Amino acid sequence: MINLTKIIAAVLVLLALALGGYAWLLSRQPPPPVVAAPSAAAAGKTAQAQTFRVVVAAKPLPAGRAIPPDALRVERLTINPAGAFQETAPLAGRVPVIDLGEGTPLVEGQLVSGLALRVGEGERAVAIKADEVMGVGHKVRPGDFVDVFLMLKSDGKDVDRSQARLLLSRKRVLAYGGASIDGMASGMDKNGSAQQQQQQQASRAEAARTAVLAVPVDDINRLTIAEYSGRLLLALRNPTDMSEPDPKLFAELPTALQPVPPKAGEARRPPLEGLDRAQAGVIAADFVTGGKPVNLRVPAAAAVAAAPAANAPARTGGSRGGLQVEVIRGDRSETINY
Template structure:
């Protein structure tokens, strides 16, 4: 029994020595690096491997409403690729931003003027007029077509002979008709994907009109009925503007000062600002051609015939007709 106890005690002593030696060996190894240090060391490696994208940015401030010059753009490598960004500067030269853009700002499609305004040429304006099936050639007019605009002026039943129809504008481009437009905007579609832009009756037609003809179109729509006449796009014929005198303007330009050369005829925005009057537009500027029915009493001329009769003369003016009645 005593020998067994000695054996167990010896085994425990040896086990204690072994554990003490193992503990000493572990104390000699260097401690592992802290987790924070390992994470900090791995961050630069991840940053270096992050992908970059070519994005066009503003090289200098770009004011809204002004065309972008080619030297105001540059391409930078960014770690982000915004939706609507551009990779090249060439397509952006001449585009117009709708908001002010600071230097270094990425240019996005939504920040630039788009839509129907880009289809209007310099010196033209997009003007909408009322449309229906008859006016729009049975709704067969499509964006991009060329049309002649005729005007029908109908007088009242008493002076129906004074009604007139004439060509108002020749070879004008249709920018939009109803919901269809030349700017390429997606039209309405049904659940099967079929276009619905022709299903609805067109209520407006948008025409590209020279700015100095907008007054004529506005007066014509307000005074009578417009009619679009569809024409072949290869037909380039137009009326000779020299055959008829220009209509007088509603505003008279300031006469030149003494010694100054005569001013050139009004054109473009200047003529548009001068405007037109409804009377001159209807009559073609003919003096006295459009007067309300009035009656005027004139004193008899001092002639032998009127004196011998001893009566008065009354001149009755009805429109462009005049009649003298003696009594």
């Protein structure tokens, strides 16, 4: 029993010596290297490694002015704004809607877009009322060319004094109902099939209440008076038909505002055109008669009945003779004598 105890004690002593030697060996080894966390400066350099090509303003760009090509430059930025441009060529001639300072990135939302870009120099987009009859059975589409006819109904039952004439020739349709020439019609399903888009356009055309035309600015006065004085009718024409009436065959309408006469020694001023003529305006009576009295063929019976009245002395406060035209404005009717 004593020998067994001695043996166990000896084994424990040897095991303790072995463990102590192993601990001493571990203490002699160098500590493992400590991996330091990346600093903020290093993280910033990593983020700045990725840059984007962005077009910025090389000088201040005022709103409503076309952008010249030398007012743009391309810079490498750490941000890539939504709608930004990478090349300057598509931006030359575009118009900003707000003032842009030097160095400002240009994005699509800052530039004029939509139907205004489809209006030509000297033209204006004008909306007129439309219905199925006026709009050629709703077959008018944006991009078509139409002639605008005017129907004026005279007062009473005197059909001979009514008139219809061509008002504007070969005018471009910018929009009809919900469909627009700029391809941004409301409710357009851009992901749908062509057949679905055609069906949507047809449904919008059936409910069309307005038509937008590109009209020269000096013709807007006539179109405005015509719409409120009578009934307009659109006549659809082939776009390859370039025929138009010769304006030299007809006298120009007098203007509502008379231009200032030239001073002594000044040369005669040219006729009013463009915005100047649009500002001068026209009078409804001159628009109907062309500025001159209209000679109508009077039936024989009416001439005989009118003869005694012509020979009788004029009465004070008598009614003014001449042609009468009924002007309809909504639910009101007015008679114009001239």
